[in-house]
Amino acid sequence: MFNKFLLLSYFIALPALANFNISPISISLSVGEKSGSYTLENLSQRKAAYQIQAVTREIFSNGEENLQETKLIRVFPSKIILSPGQKKRIKVIYLGKKNIAKEQSFRVLFNSLDLDVSDSLKTTGVITKYNFATTFYVTPKDAEADLNTHIVKKNNRYQLQLKNRGSKHIILRNWKLDLVNNQAKQRYSGDLPDVNILAGNELYIPLTGISGQYQTANIVTQ
Known part of the structure; x- marks a missing residue:
């Protein structure tokens, strides 16, 4: 083991x-x-x-x-x-x-x-x-990743939830994050690690310097 x-x-x-x-x-x-x-x-x-x-x-x-x-x-x-x-x-x-x-x-x-x-x-x-x-x-044939993002409060701090509902892994490298609420969008200024989300898995990344005003987050890869 x-x-x-x-x-x-x-x-x-x-x-x-x-x-x-x-x-x-x-x-x-x-x-x-x-x-x-x-x-x-x-x-x-x-x-x-x-x-x-x-x-x-x-x-x-x-x-x-x-x-x-x-x-x-x-x-x-x-x-x-x-x-x-x-x-x-x-x-x-x-x-x-x-x-x-x-x-x-x-x-x-x-x-x-x-x-x-x-x-x-x-x-x-x-x-x-x-x-x-x-x-x-x-x-498997025709496998694809299907990545969903949410901002959640976990362990008394805000975290980014990355959930891969697809059938293939997805790798994020040199990526950015746009935080979104009903009125505005803001680019997250903190560091984001390179990550691999396997098929059917989820990953939580702690976010610093944000409060509960953001409901969603969009991944920017370019």
Whole structure:
């Protein structure tokens, strides 16, 4: 079982610790496709060992992310040793149902292994915390996001409620917010984080410096 991580951006990467590269960082697989693949490259000057694992992904309304082990995704190879500069294709196979109503979200975790690498994967060692996590989606045909916004009072403060009633995730980056009441519209001056609202999920973002005079909010992405 995995712990929960507070993640408000759509991927996490710690390249300073990882010393390796993965591409792409996100894959969206249609239900008619069986698999996708990543390319893992060793950027270090020595042999390095890696472990790769897929987990389900859930984002709670406060932005906290929950990762759990899954049998719906198979990764091959799941353990690998790469020489300096070597690249390897990592295949990710979806084993779940095809007739899904909404998009399913996963992460593929790439762990560097803290061990003295020999020519055998049987050597033992300690797994460091994972230092690269990609996103992997399985998306039904004609899936679309349907984002609804409301200003609500929650935990004695005003917050923006983002509710995705659609069947596909939506990512907001470098976005703005227009606050609206019956008489006027005002651009929100506070900082807004990059967020990912999964299909069927909702997210609350605290707003500062506003009172109850605003009834609705409009997202501005350009």
